[in-house]
Amino acid sequence: MRFVSTGGQAPAASLGQALLEGPAPDGGLYVPERLDRLTKDELLALRELSLAGISRILGGRLFGPELPEEELAPLIADALDFPIPLVEIEPGVFCLELFHGPTLAFKDIAARIMARIMARLVEPGGPATTVLVATSGDTGSAVAHAFSGVAGFRVCVLYPRGLVTEAQRRLFTTLGGNVTAVAVAGAFDDCQRLARAAFADRELRRRRPLASANSINVGRLLPQVFYYFHAWAQLPAAADADEGLVFSTPSGNFGNLTAGLVARRIGLPVSRFVAATNVNDVVPAYLRSGRYVPRASAATISNAMDVGDPSNFSRIRHLYSDRSDPLGALRRDLAGRSFDDRTTRRAMRDAQEKHGYLMDPHTAVGYLGLKEELESRGGGTGVVLATAHPAKFADVIRDAVGIEPPLPTALERCADLPERIVEMPAEAPALRQVLLSQPA
Numbered sequence: 001m002r003f004v005s006t007g008g009q010a011p012a013a014s015l016g017q018a019l020l021e022g023p024a025p026d027g028g029l030y031v032p033e034r035l036d037r038l039t040k041d042e043l044l045a046l047r048e049l050s051l052a053g054i055s056r057i058l059g060g061r062l063f064g065p066e067l068p069e070e071e072l073a074p075l076i077a078d079a080l081d082f083p084i085p086l087v088e089i090e091p092g093v094f095c096l097e098l099f100h101g102p103t104l105a106f107k108d109i110a111a112r113i114m115a116r117i118m119a120r121l122v123e124p125g126g127p128a129t130t131v132l133v134a135t136s137g138d139t140g141s142a143v144a145h146a147f148s149g150v151a152g153f154r155v156c157v158l159y160p161r162g163l164v165t166e167a168q169r170r171l172f173t174t175l176g177g178n179v180t181a182v183a184v185a186g187a188f189d190d191c192q193r194l195a196r197a198a199f200a201d202r203e204l205r206r207r208r209p210l211a212s213a214n215s216i217n218v219g220r221l222l223p224q225v226f227y228y229f230h231a232w233a234q235l236p237a238a239a240d241a242d243e244g245l246v247f248s249t250p251s252g253n254f255g256n257l258t259a260g261l262v263a264r265r266i267g268l269p270v271s272r273f274v275a276a277t278n279v280n281d282v283v284p285a286y287l288r289s290g291r292y293v294p295r296a297s298a299a300t301i302s303n304a305m306d307v308g309d310p311s312n313f314s315r316i317r318h319l320y321s322d323r324s325d326p327l328g329a330l331r332r333d334l335a336g337r338s339f340d341d342r343t344t345r346r347a348m349r350d351a352q353e354k355h356g357y358l359m360d361p362h363t364a365v366g367y368l369g370l371k372e373e374l375e376s377r378g379g380g381t382g383v384v385l386a387t388a389h390p391a392k393f394a395d396v397i398r399d400a401v402g403i404e405p406p407l408p409t410a411l412e413r414c415a416d417l418p419e420r421i422v423e424m425p426a427e428a429p430a431l432r433q434v435l436l437s438q439p440a
Helices: 015-021 040-046 051-063 069-079 107-121 139-147 166-173 188-200 202-207 223-234 255-265 282-289 313-319 326-333 341-355 361-377 390-400 409-414 428-436
Strands: 003-005 030-032 086-090 093-097 129-134 153-160 179-185 210-212 245-250 272-277 334-338 381-386 421-425
Touching: 003 015, 015 107, 015 210, 030 313, 040 051, 051 069, 051 107, 051 223, 069 107, 086 341, 093 223, 093 361, 107 139, 107 153, 107 223, 129 139, 129 188, 139 153, 139 166, 139 179, 153 188, 153 428, 166 179, 166 390, 166 409, 179 188, 179 428, 188 202, 188 210, 188 428, 202 428, 223 245, 223 255, 223 381, 245 255, 245 361, 255 272, 255 313, 272 282, 272 326, 272 361, 282 313, 282 334, 326 334, 334 361, 341 361, 341 390, 361 381, 361 390, 421 428
Parallel strands: 093 381, 129 153, 129 210, 153 179, 179 421, 245 272, 245 381, 272 334
Antiparallel strands: 003 030, 086 093
8 A cells, every 4th residue: 555645746655654754745645545445245244343353454455565464453452442332322323432542532542553553663773753743632642642651752742722621631741751742822723833834844854753643644544444334333233224324523623534534435334424513614614615715713612623724624625536526526425514612512411411411512513413414314323423521521511511520530640640831932943942852
């Protein structure tokens, strides 16, 4: 398997190059050169496998021969050492709980697989690679934990100061060791801009090898394909669900949704996806108007989705570039639905009061999108991806639902640990100085 850039101006890369470079040299994002469709027999065989089994089979197809199955299998088994259950909230509406990993967010899954693959592929004995990651909430802690203590790697987490919850922040600011937490005076879009500038700085990268762990890294993107198939395989009468099956994905930087569209391309039996966003609805607006207009992000209670220029949109466009009518084809596969904070709070309250199910604000946005889509279709089967544990948003839960979410061990453990934070302005020279001050 080779990986090509969405920019179209960079040479094809190997798996190791694609993972360790992050963005392609032309500024585009790496995607698999081809996506081979599963046969009907191969698809049905996946229904009989565990998550690790599904991941091993699909990983072999998506990562290619550079990572043989006998090496990939133990890496995946080690990474996916927690459950990902499918829970029925109400008739026909299921929730795939992706938040049972060490940092209580869906990003644990791909980050842990990616970290293990990168550690396997990196050249031993060379200078340490700095994994540079911008976070709007959950990515930073997932990546920091995935690489914490891994020889040959350092982690630098950029986050918008004051715009992530205390629970989200403490999961990575209390680690120390090879993890540096950087509070940026700005929004998440500023953090992404700074990360892009660092990757474009050739002199900096010569002195400090950099790798990305945001969803711009294809190593973060592809493992997310696995759990879409895992969800389908757990559905009752899954083989007959394809006519009406809908997945609703809470969407910010759109890596998770892109992975779903990749899953569909290789054979996932799904009728349609919902890109469920908060008021930062750049992609839903594009689906309505046909014009992609990035804008500054607005702060919401579903803060991990506060993104005004989602990086993975270029991958979505690339995925549909082989169609005669790319926008029309995307509109057939993808519905865009957005919701404000007031509606999100009401959905959280309703889910708890009517169905006894407690959800965080991001999952609530996805739940709203799924309900609207199923209603517009006159029914069907739907799965919403639950992207974060409710306890990470305890203040929002108390305000919206009026109850105190139980505190998981992971949050209890870091509640009283000292935080180690570097503060800096949203300026590229400041980040350059932070990166160069780290040990080589």
